[in-house]
Amino acid sequence: MICAGIDIGSITAKAALVRDQELVDTLVIKTGYDHVKAGERVFEQLLKKTGVGREKVCAVVATGYGRASVGFADKAMTEILCHGTGAHFIDPAIRGIVDVGGQDSKAIRLDDTGQVTDFAMNDKCAAGTGRFLEVMANALDVELAQMGEVGLQSQNPSKISSICTVFAESEVISMIARQQKREDIIAGIHDSAAARVAILARKTKLADPVMMTGGVAKNTGMRKALEKHLGFELTTGRLAQENGAIGAAVLASRLSVGS
Template identity: 65%
Template sequence: MIYAGIDIGSITAKAAVIKDNRLFGTHVILTGYDPINAGIKVFDTLLKQIKISKTQISNIVSTGYGRASVNFADKALTEIICHGTGAYFMNPEIRGIIDVGGQDSKAIFLNKKGQVENFAMNDKCAAGTGRFLEVMAKALEVDLGLLGDFSLAGDKPSKISSICTVFAESEVISM
């Protein structure tokens, strides 16, 4: 059996294909301003890369803030459910998941059966989200992918008094 998942996030669109209960392929692109076309593009590109046709796929699930825009999906599910199912599929011992997304952050807790037991979410502002990290990388004039390495290389953390992304950016620029 072959299954596919498409996650239309606020910043990136992701697609994954599972074949014979193994992760078979993935692809990521920027969502941009058109989640409908982002879903089509990320999915079509992945299918070409792994040389599978859409007709070979048994079930397609969409998730993310743009999940409703994937009109060719068989089902649309919340990110919370998809994170839980995916984490349990990859490793049944996983009990906690942290998702730092473009517009919100989530902490998800699973029981021994892989079912979501509880979750918490910050969706009030950009503080603690992927957007916050992008803004900080830009303010520091470093590649976003290097932020983790820089944080591990430091010997003392910088103090930023503001939790607001806009104010924190101003603070970092003036350091």
């Protein structure tokens, strides 16, 4: 039995296929302007990539901010539930998740059966989200994907005091003007964003082992900064960004069994 999960985020759309409790494959594309088309596209492309016929897919669960715009999904579920399910599917030992995505960051606590017992999300502010890092990468003229590595070279991280993304950006620009090292500024940015995310983790009383998910998990510098704030190491895999879609696919297979 094959089931699919579609996660429409603010920046990227993700799809995952699960066959009999085994992950088949995943795919990530840019969401773009049209959420409806993004859902269709990511699903079609993944089916093509895996050679699975659409008629073979028993159930689809949609999640993410665009979850309501995936017309072909059987059910929409929140990314909190999907990330919890995805992390438990990949590693049943996980008891907490720190998910840093494009427009929000969240902390999720799980029990030993993988059920969500508590969660916290950032308030209406981009500090501590992927968008914050994106704005800073732009100001520093560095590729977003390179930010993590560059920041890790810092010996003397700068201190960013503004929480507001817009103010932090002007703070960064004045640091550039004062010719502070790029790696130091980046390390300061990671530290500032990590401090915001760590508050959410403490609110939900996350305890080791915790998985970091979402696109920002690929940023090693940000992950290290977060580990420093939390006082323990985070696990992350190559499928951190697709975790929500994987969870959605697992939930879809439960849905399918249930019916």
